[in-house]
Amino acid sequence: MPQKTIQEIADHVGGQIIGDTAIQIESAATLDSAGAGQITFLSNPKYVPRVKETQAAAVLVAQEVETNAVQIVTVDPYYAFMQAVVLLHGHREHPETGISSLATVADSAKIGQDCNIHPYAIIHDNAVIGDNCQIYSGVFIGPNVKIGNDCIIYPNAVIYDGCQVGDRVIVQSNASVGQDGFGFATHKGEHHKIPQIGIAILEDDVEIGSNCVIERGTLDNTIIGKGSKLGDQVAIGHGTKIGPHCLLVPKVGIAGSAELGHHCVIGGQAGIVGHIKVGNMVTVAAQAAVINDVPDGSTILGAPAIEANKGKRAYALIETLPDMRKKLRSLEKEIAKLKDK
Amino acid sequence: MPQKTIQEIADHVGGQIIGDTAIQIESAATLDSAGAGQITFLSNPKYVPRVKETQAAAVLVAQEVETNAVQIVTVDPYYAFMQAVVLLHGHREHPETGISSLATVADSAKIGQDCNIHPYAIIHDNAVIGDNCQIYSGVFIGPNVKIGNDCIIYPNAVIYDGCQVGDRVIVQSNASVGQDGFGFATHKGEHHKIPQIGIAILEDDVEIGSNCVIERGTLDNTIIGKGSKLGDQVAIGHGTKIGPHCLLVPKVGIAGSAELGHHCVIGGQAGIVGHIKVGNMVTVAAQAAVINDVPDGSTILGAPAIEANKGKRAYALIETLPDMRKKLRSLEKEIAKLKDK
Amino acid sequence: MPQKTIQEIADHVGGQIIGDTAIQIESAATLDSAGAGQITFLSNPKYVPRVKETQAAAVLVAQEVETNAVQIVTVDPYYAFMQAVVLLHGHREHPETGISSLATVADSAKIGQDCNIHPYAIIHDNAVIGDNCQIYSGVFIGPNVKIGNDCIIYPNAVIYDGCQVGDRVIVQSNASVGQDGFGFATHKGEHHKIPQIGIAILEDDVEIGSNCVIERGTLDNTIIGKGSKLGDQVAIGHGTKIGPHCLLVPKVGIAGSAELGHHCVIGGQAGIVGHIKVGNMVTVAAQAAVINDVPDGSTILGAPAIEANKGKRAYALIETLPDMRKKLRSLEKEIAKLKDK
Known part of the structure; x- marks a missing residue:
């Protein structure tokens, strides 16, 4: 495995070394598992005691802590760790x-x-793929799809006709991008497919996880x-x-015609209903059900x-509902007694 | 882009024109975005004010409204819009x-x-595909699968052995149809696979979304x-x-051996436990957890x-629980005081 | 269809026959649908009345029941049915x-x-596949993947580089195994991908359902x-x-860096947040949201x-909250009246 000196790493991430500047680092590891030749990081202050006991050779920190590891002090240790x-x-x-x-x-x-x-x-008619792209096996690039430079499309992902990346x-x-939206006109008890003439657009630097589903738009585009x-x-x-x-x-899951602002963080399994506006920098907890517009900067749950x-x-x-109910009943009795007096 | 006269559209959808019968329509669009040469629709009465201000050339409506657009009055404007x-x-x-x-x-x-x-x-042994079908790249049609006429199977969808479409x-x-059901007999702490000998059946005019999973039956069929x-x-x-x-x-998500009637609408992320009966024309809200039988015509949530x-x-x-709890405590105190008197 | 005598089945599953030992069995079916030539089972005592009325030729039971079917009495009828x-x-x-x-x-x-x-x-460089494996069409086996003996990888499943099976x-x-974990370092408002250098490990006898997603580890492995x-x-x-x-x-859905013990049962659509420990033999109900450590043997819901x-x-x-609220208000009024006296 290629090694780097702690100095090379400090220079790369822009940090100050506290300790032996000559040590060699081979790999990165978690705070708990890091050992000889490994670098780790501290970003959550509650783990300070673990840094004290870490066997890591080096640790990236925001400010000097008590530890036997060589420290690199840097403004944003998690970002530095990524680097x-x-x-x-x-x-x-x-x-x-x-x-x-x-x-x-x-x-x-x-x-x-x-x-x-x-x-x-398979790359269909009139599709355009930019430079330096990786198109893995089983990928479907539909007719008229446009893909930019430096993209990676992993195995068996599907990008339907006309979409833009x-x-x-x-x-x-196994992600699907640009499949038909769930749009039907129900007439006399039967559901009739509405042609979905919009597309799906993935802007620069987007990442789409495995087995995601990004519907194309009915009339407007999905973005x-x-x-x-x-x-x-x-x-x-x-x-x-x-x-x-x-x-x-x-x-x-985010339903159709919803709008999210910038820098929102949506927790796992949360759902957002269609046709609402979620502001900028909104945080939604896991499993939450968002059913109304949400103002900028909100943090919501439930x-x-x-x-x-x-x-x-x-x-x-x-959890206290059975207890509250019991108390309510006992209060009712108490009051009935008081009234009787 | 091919154009149609407003008259051609009115004839096609079966409606009456109010306004200039000579205009040409190029494309369809939403109420908010429609402009010159475009047709839109009004089905939800709350958007009447927007129709008044629309820039659309034409609008499909259920009854005459105030607007500068040419109107086509028709019984079911959303269905007409689909047409x-x-x-x-x-x-x-x-x-x-x-x-x-x-x-x-x-x-x-x-x-x-x-x-x-x-x-x-790939189309395996003894599979039967009807007329005029589209079988896209990467699709797997297992042995003995039967598929009718005029079907479209999009890229990388998988239909396991013996299933019927x-x-x-x-x-x-990327949809999976007919994979093994989640059926195991647990014995001495180990889970033993039960062969899933039923199949999955998709009846006429069904649509299965991207990355859906339709298990085959253990003994009975999934339908x-x-x-x-x-x-x-x-x-x-x-x-x-x-x-x-x-x-x-x-x-x-609908668990095994559940039964749904006709014309049910099940909202996003809702779950229905196994072995229950959901009646006809039942509406289930998004994220609901259905754990008991549901009578015909019900609308349920939560x-x-x-x-x-x-x-x-x-x-x-x-949301009011903290407040209710506070009130309960204050009532308890009040009553204690009253009793002391 | 090949037939077995009831005696052959009883010998195979280790049970005692009550009734005609000469009958032939053709196939297995559910209690409700089983008919002539078919065998079914009774494991849930609440279905005893249905066994009485079953048209099945034979039934696997834990103890003798009232029925016209030939019975095979065996310790674990569901396991015997699987056999x-x-x-x-x-x-x-x-x-x-x-x-x-x-x-x-x-x-x-x-x-x-x-x-x-x-x-x-497609099987990439340095991948190792054991004996007697089924690698279906469209499967991607990445570089350096190791797969043991007697494995079945169904169509269009993807196993990323370096993972172990x-x-x-x-x-x-359509399952994805070993794709990149959701790991980004956010710096100045932009999310930077952290290389995911761990792998995903599927130990012996694991089954992964269709369209599952098993992320590889950031630094440690997913197991x-x-x-x-x-x-x-x-x-x-x-x-x-x-x-x-x-x-x-x-x-x-189970978020990153969570730990589950052995013999846990997690219900449909349930979610478990990251970085917590769920003990052994824990049962989690469908749609539950697990947000804290869970002790061994617990059953939890909600x-x-x-x-x-x-x-x-x-x-x-x-469901009773509107009623409780009403009662609380009425109690408040009652107490106010009592105080006035």
């Missing part, structure tokens, strides 16, 4: 297949420089904003607009979702 | 691949007339009734029967799910 | 493709004896313990450890999840 992991381990290396003779690329499709198109990938976008395995990251199995309804730099944790501080107490009190 | 969208934009056109030499079709499989079987699709069925990308539409990532357990003309919104009007108030009151 | 189904119907037979010339197997990959590698499967593991269609069974669409976060012999019902007996009453009382 150190990239330096030590790198991102995934992709197989160099070139444009495989076992792939199917339409004559009218345009493929940029330095792409790897794996066996059994920016630069540096990652789509994980995932620049830099937003979707965990596995997230579902986005037709015509929904996710603002830039949001984090949608696995299993989130089903139905309410302001978090209030909600945390309120939902915790459900 | 207009089909007239103007059509449904998706499918690539004409014929039976690709890059597909694998078993000698014993039967393929109907005018099918497109895309590269890397009716006419005009659509299966979106999705005629005309029912399942959104993305819906999960159906083994042996469950969904009646005809139901709408199951994305992320619904976890656990209760009658909707009652439930809406009840669940909204969770 | 009977295997005897009568067998497990799925897999197509004998050998190593298809339409599959892509890297020169450096090692394939064991008697494997079937279907068309359009034990013996007798089943991965159903699914020996004999654990995951239903469809289960999501497991990075670095999470599931103990042996757990049952995770479809749509369960969102937030609490002890089940308590929780069942508490959550059922939400």
Whole structure:
């Protein structure tokens, strides 16, 4: 394994070394498991006692702590740790297949420089793929799809006709992008499919997790904003607009024609109903049910979702309902007795 | 883009024109975004004020409203809009691949007339595919599967051995149909797989969303009734029967051996436990947890799910629990004081 | 269809026959649907009345009951039924493709004896596949993946680079194993991908349902313990450890760095937050939200999840909140009146 000196790492992340500047680092590890030759990090102050006992060779910290490890003091230790992991381990290396003779690329499709198109990938008519893209096996790129530069589309992901993907976008395995929205006109008890003529747009630096489903729009487009990251199995309804730099944790579901602002964080399994507006920098707890517009900067939880501080107490009190009911009944009796007197 | 006169559209949907009968329509759009050359619709009366201000060239309405747009008055404007969208934009056109030499079709499989079987699709022994079907790339059609006429199976969908699919069925990308049900006999702490010898049946006019999972039956069959539409990532357990003309919104989960009647609407992320009966024309709200039989015509919500009007108030009151608790305590004190007197 | 005598079945499952020992059994069926030539079982005592009326030829029971069917008395009738189904119907037979010339197997990959590698499967550099494995079409086996003996990987499942799979593991269609965990360092409002250098490990006898998503670890590995069974669409976060012999019902979501003990049963759509410890033999009800450590042997339900007996009453009382509120107000008035006196 390639090694780096602690000095190389400190220079790379922009930090000050406290301790032996000559040590070598081989790999990155968690606070609990890190040992000789490994670097770890401290970002949550509650783990300060563990840093004291860590066997790690080095630790990234925001300010000097008590520890036997060599410390690198840096402004944002978690970000610095990410930089150190990239330096030590790198991102995934992709197989160099070139444009495989076992792939199917339409004559009218345009493929940029330095792409790897794996066996059994299919790229349909008039699709455009930018430079330096990785198109893994089993990927379907529909007619007229446009994909930017430096994208990675993992195995068996499907991008339907006409959808648009920016630069540096990652789509994980088995994700579906641009399938038909759930749109039917019900007439005399039968449901008639409405052609979904909008598309799905993934802006630059978006990541779509495995087995996500991003519907195309009915009339308007579905948009995932620049830099937003979707965990596995997230579902986005037709015509929904996710603002830039949001984090949608696995299993989130957002119904059609909803709008999210920028820098929202939506917890796992949370649901947001259609046709509402969620503001900027909103945090939604796991499993919450958001059924109304949400103002900027809110933190909400519960089903139905309410302001978090209030909600945390309120939902915790459900447990006391049998007791409250008993008390109510006993009070009723007491009052009846008092009235009798 | 092909154009239609407003008269052609009115004739097609069966409506009366109010205004200039000579205008040309190019495309369909939402009430808010529609502009010159576009047609939109009004079905929800609360949007009447927006119709007044719409820039659309034409609007489909149930009765005359105040607007500058040309109106087509018709009984069911949303259904008429669907018809207009089909007239103007059509449904998706499918690539004409014929039976690709890059597909694998078993000698014993039967393929109907005018099918497109895309590269890397595989059709196993004794499978039967009807006429005019679209089998996209990466699709797996297992041994002995039967598929009717005019079906569309989108990329990388998987239909396991022996399953049956009716006419005009659509299966979106990455859906799984007929995989083994979650059936294990636990003995001495180990879980032993029970062969799942039932199949999954998709009746005529069913649509299965992307990344749905429809288990085959353990002994009885799993059935999705005629005309029912399942959104993305819906999960159906083994042996469950969904009646005809139901709408199951994305992320619904229905456990094994449950039965749903006809024309049920199940909201996003709602769950229905196994071995219960949900009647006809039942509406279940998003995220609801249905744990008991449900009578015909009910509308229910919440976890656990209760009658909707009652439930809406009840669940909204969770928020007041801290306040109720405080009041209870203060009443206890008041009564103690009164008793002391 | 091959037949077995009731005696052959009784010998196979280890039970005593009550009734005609000469009858022939053709197939297995449910208590309600079983008829001539069919065997069924009784494991839940509440169905005793149905056994009395069953048309089945034979029934597996734990103790003699009143019925016209021939009975096989055996200690664990459900386990015995599983054995009977295997005897009568067998497990799925897999197509004998050998190593298809339409599959892509890297020169450096090692394939064991008697494997079937279907068309359009791809096996990357240095992957190792054990003996007697079924690798269906469209499966992606990444570089350096190790798979044991007797595994079945169904169509279009994806196993990312470096992941490890034990013996007798089943991965159903469209599942994703070892994709990147949801790990980003947020710096100046942008989310930066942390290379996910851990892997995902599926131990012996694990089953992974269709469209499941099992993230690889960020630094530590994600582990699914020996004999654990995951239903469809289960999501497991990075670095999470599931103990042996757990049952995770479809749509369960478990966030990163959580730990589950052995023999846990997690109900459908339940969620478990990250970084907590769930003990051994814990049962979590469907749709529960587990947000704290859970002691061994607990049964919990609700969102937030609490002890089940308590929780069942508490959550059922939400429905009475409007009534409780009304009573509280009336008590307040009563007390005010009493004080006035």
